[in-house]
Amino acid sequence: MQYKLFDDKIVLEPSDTFSEKAIFECGQVFRYEKTERGYRIIATDKKAEVIGDDGRKTILTDSPTFFANYFDLHTDYDIILHNLSDDGLLGEAKRYGAGIRILKQDAFETLISFIISANNHIPRIKAIIERLCEGLGEKCDGYYAFPTAAAMAAKDESYYARLGAGYRAGYLAETARAVADGFDLEGLRALSTEQARKQLLRLKGVGGKVADCILLFGYGRTDVFPVDTWIKKVYAEKYGDCTPSQTAAKLVAEYGKLAGYAQQYVFYYKREGERKGR
DNA sequence: TACCAGGTGTGGC
């Protein structure tokens, strides 16, 4: 999409493929906050605020180059939308969520965030992550960065239990230590999606669904289709006798490189529909 | 109050 970079902001030309509400509330990210003017987002140690009405929008930030990539501004979502079916549920979902963009998130932040997400409510996930950042993240100007692996590895399970992480506390301690001790998250970028997935599954607290979320949101691998409780419900009739991993495999086979986008449109549409009693 | 949440680990088969 069209945009202009300045020292302290990114100005976006009007586009149907950028909706800050859809981008932040589609479930891909947790460190966002609704403000009077729009949405504030913290990514690793950087901050931005998206403001504007329905017309021209502005991303206020000290790190415009970083956030141009973060918001995936160079990807043409019109082509993605054009290549997904207009019919049925996906057609409805993509029209509803056309403003979604898959954020280019940090791999470690995504890893930790989605371990916390397992069998958990989104409001509670957000709260746990904020306490984690306040406790272990570097203090920045008016906010806290996401903690480093080293900072997290210095704490044990009891610390994460006190944050309210529940039974995931041990997973957080163990996985943070694994990364701090050399598990090469950046090295996974050189691997195929399948091989990278296999490596992620070695980490405690990372099963198939969480691995797919990390691949999609933290590595930009769109040839995955995370199957959670919502998606399970959606495809219960079509794939009723399949396990979640079998369902995911069939959906990846169907949508290929567009699977991750399709999944986000459907997830957002169904979840928003439920919230609005549709 | 029960049920549920962007599931995973474990033990048993």
Add this chain to the structure above:
DNA sequence: GCCACACATGGT
């Protein structure tokens, strides 16, 4: 490989 079960916590 698949299945059943346990698992902390708090929102609804």
